[in-house]
Amino acid sequence: MESAFEVIAEPNRRAILSLLLSSQHSVGEIERQLRMPQPTVSKHLRVLRDAGFVESTVDAQRRVYRLKPVPLQEVDAWLAQFRRFWSAHVDALERHLDRMDQPTPTKRKTRRRR
Amino acid sequence: MESAFEVIAEPNRRAILSLLLSSQHSVGEIERQLRMPQPTVSKHLRVLRDAGFVESTVDAQRRVYRLKPVPLQEVDAWLAQFRRFWSAHVDALERHLDRMDQPTPTKRKTRRRR
DNA sequence: AGTATATACGTCTCAAGGGACATTTAGGTC
DNA sequence: GACCTAAATGTCCCTTGAGACGTATATACT
Numbered sequence: 001m002e003s004a005f006e007v008i009a010e011p012n013r014r015a016i017l018s019l020l021l022s023s024q025h026s027v028g029e030i031e032r033q034l035r036m037p038q039p040t041v042s043k044h045l046r047v048l049r050d051a052g053f054v055e056s057t058v059d060a061q062r063r064v065y066r067l068k069p070v071p072l073q074e075v076d077a078w079l080a081q082f083r084r085f086w087s088a089h090v091d092a093l094e095r096h097l098d099r100m101d102q103p104t105p106t107k108r109k110t111r112r113r114r
Numbered sequence: 115m116e117s118a119f120e121v122i123a124e125p126n127r128r129a130i131l132s133l134l135l136s137s138q139h140s141v142g143e144i145e146r147q148l149r150m151p152q153p154t155v156s157k158h159l160r161v162l163r164d165a166g167f168v169e170s171t172v173d174a175q176r177r178v179y180r181l182k183p184v185p186l187q188e189v190d191a192w193l194a195q196f197r198r199f200w201s202a203h204v205d206a207l208e209r210h211l212d213r214m215d216q217p218t219p220t221k222r223k224t225r226r227r228r
Numbered sequence: 229a230g231t232a233t234a235t236a237c238g239t240c241t242c243a244a245g246g247g248a249c250a251t252t253t254a255g256g257t258c
Numbered sequence: 259g260a261c262c263t264a265a266a267t268g269t270c271c272c273t274t275g276a277g278a279c280g281t282a283t284a285t286a287c288t
Contacts, residue, residue: 001245009123010246014192021199027265040247042266047245061255061264069200072193078128079190085135086183115275124276141235154277156236161275175234175285 004071007051012036013044017053017067024066026059118185121165126150127158131167131181138180140173 001007008014015034019025025033031041045065048054053071056063115121122128129148133139139147145155159179162168167185170177 003123003125005119005128006123006245009117009119011117012246014119018195021195028263031265037248038265039249039267043246046266058255063265067196067199069196069203072196073200076193076197079186079193081132081135082181082183082186083190085181086187089181089183120275126276142233151278152235153237153279157276160236177235 001047001051004051004053004075007047007053007071008075010044010047012040013048013053016041016044016048017072020054020065020067024064026062026064028062030065115161115165118165118167118189121161121167121185122189124158124161126154127162127167130155130158130162131186134168134179134181138178140176140178142176144179 008017012034016030019030019033027038027041027045030036030045031038034041045054045056049056049065051071052068054065055068056065058064122131126148130144133144133147141152141155141159144150144159145152148155159168159170163170163179165185166182168179169182170179172178
């Protein structure tokens with residue numbers, strides 16, 4: 001479980017990350033919000049912590065967890081290379097639809113051209 | 115293997131996607147570029163195809179594979195909610211560093227403030 | 229037709245990861 | 259100190275997925 005990609009492949013872990021987006025939470029709060037057994041929550045938090053997605057501070061018996069940005073930023077960096085491709089692809093799709101416009105004129109508004 | 119996240123958790127599949135970013139490729143080309151056994155390539159391509167990451171067209175005995183944008187865009191959409199958090203976090207870090215500036219003045223250029 | 233090439237597919241083995249449950253550790257309260 | 263709560267950890271079971279290998283199918287080339 002080294003890579004950030006494997007870590008976020010697990011749905012419950014993504015749910016935990018999304019929950020921590022609003023604010024920091026204790027294990028018990030996560031457990032109640034997401035309706036997971038406590039050991040399950042702790043197990044996933046362990047993975048997230050080891051991979052640097054979250055950090056915790058101790059508040060008496062509680063552990064309060066909060067997000068750390070780096071690993072998700074790495075994922076985002078990998079995705080970045082594909083964004084160029086998307087815009088190019090959208091353009092190609094639009095040109096294709098433009099070509100298809102001629103045979104069947106519809107009530108659709110005119111598409112913008114370049 | 116439903117979710118796009120599980121699909122891109124596999125390093126070889128990410129390599130294939132990155133390779134297809136430059137242009138479309140046949141299975142044999144992928145096999146040689148990435149130094150993977152052909153059955154492995156085909157197996158991963160199968161997963162990618164089923165999940166909508168790629169599509170193929172037949173060229174004689176060859177299958178030529180190319181990228182499709184949608185599943186990666188979904189991943190990107192999930193990541194989007196965290197971007198706000200990052201900028202806020204960077205701001206907080208900058209304020210922190212600003213506070214640390216006073217004791218040790220260095221040759222570093224002045225940091226912008228808000 | 230016969231051979232080589234390209235790709236898909238099935239099978240087997242192995243290791244890893246997740247869920248459930250029990251147990252332990254640590255802090256707080258009376 | 260006895261007891262409660264919060265969280266972590268360990269164990270067991272089961273499923274899944276990846277790699278390796280063999281093989282089947284389809285097309286091209288002579």
